[in-house]
Amino acid sequence: MVGPTEDELERWVLEILSELGWTHVYGPDIAPGEPGAERRDYRDVVLTGRLSSAVAKLNPQLPPDAVADVVSTALRAESPLIETENWNGYRYLIQGVPVEYRDEQGALRSDRAWLIDWEHPKNNDMTAINQFSITGPKKTRRPDILLFVNGLPLAIFELKRVGKTYARVDGAFRQLQTYRSQIPEVFKWNQIAVVSDGIDAQAGSFSAPWNHWASWKTIDGARRDPRNVEGLRIPRIEVLTRGMFRLDVFFDLCRNFIATFGEGTETRKAVGKYHQYWAVNKAVAQTLESVETDGRIGVVWHTQGSGKSLEMAYYAGKIMRHPGMENPTVVVVTDRNDLDDQLFDETFAPTKPGSPLPETPVKAESRAHLKELLAGRESGGIIFTTLQKFGLTKEDRDAGRSFPPLSDRLNIVVMVDEAHRSNYDLIDGFARNVRDALPQP
Secondary structure (H helix, E strand, C coil), X not given: CCCCCHHHXXXXXXXXXXXXXXXXXXXXXHCCCXXXXXXXXXXXXXXXXXXXXXXXXXXXXXXXXXXXXXXHHHHCCCCCCHHHHHHHHHHHHHHCEEEEEECCCCCEEEEEXXXXXXXXXXXXXXXEEECCCXXXXXXXXXXXXXXXXXXXXXXXXXXXXXXXXXXXHHHHHHHHHHHHHHCHHHHCCCCEEEEECCCCEEEECCCCCHXXXXXCCECCCCCXXXXXXXXXXXXXHHHHHHHHCCHHHHHHHHHHCEEEECCHHHCEEEECCHHHHHHHHHHHHHHHHHHCCCCCCXXXXXXXXXXXXXXXXXXHHHHHHCHHHCCCEEEEEECCHHHHHHHHHHHHCCCECCECCCCCCEECCCHHHHHHHHHCCCCCCEEEEEHHHHCCCHHHHHHCCCCCCCCCCCCEEEEECCHHHCCCCCCCCHHHHHHHHCCCC
């Protein structure tokens, strides 16, 4: 199969990125020693001038010395393990960088400085740089394309020429693993990695195994494997680039669709796949609409192995952070103890704080405990329970009572796993009891 050369593929991707709002910069033009140098040394992977400018712009309350402290803190290595450094970097991205400074009156202030404006992507410095040479302890490597936000390299592209057995997408993935060992610093801030041979294209996390990478198969969330005006299928690398790196999608992915698990060298990140991304965003939109209507959000159908558990975690994290929900409580309902344990122990509980869940989930051990968990909080919380805890007691049945209310708050979101098995009997079954126990508009 004849396809583009690596140079042609690189130029093509850069042209698409430019259309999407990324400013192209040729790496050698800003290399150390050049008139337009933005690094003092080839070992540097952060464009500190751009970062300093962004910190000052996004945090106008900070005096210049505090801005310098923020940049210094962000650049300081705290661990020899790149996996740990990547988590530390992500925490700074989503939580801000802690800083102390004295205000104009001389009072000591504690604050958190933002490195990125998540709400307004265009308020950031967006740069696509090709041929950016980096020197590690033993080797100098040159990734094909790096995407910088405010001087921080958040994404990487490794491109190969189609038709060469050594240059397939899995070979590009192995090349990234070589970078991981030889120039690990490039991954401290990395959130998304892409590999392509011009025909196939896959995206994932640098710390995830190859079988967890996937294609991004839609540009707009409406058409899968889209075609051009001539009826020809648009190449996967173009679909992926246009679909993932449109500014609003890229920022949303990095903020709401990164799940991090484990410690040290075992730290692994999962990046949301296209179907998870669009399903979650549709569910969030429906949730906000349901608050103004009858409270019913809808059903998401999945095939086995499609990543439903992670999708549920992404949804929980995003809906809890949405200002329109006023810090809701999410109740996760399963219909079997083993599913409750699996979803809780293998997906929700092991995730690191903020990636993607804003707080640690808890498990209700009984109906009384469930009521205690709900009644004892004014907002927030991720509560796991089995459907059977919504069963009527013998005394309730004998007296003809319905299930008692567990809370009168209106911003409680109920997310039911395997809903098709248990949540269509709204007359007198468990599903009816859930509706009696929890409020509806």
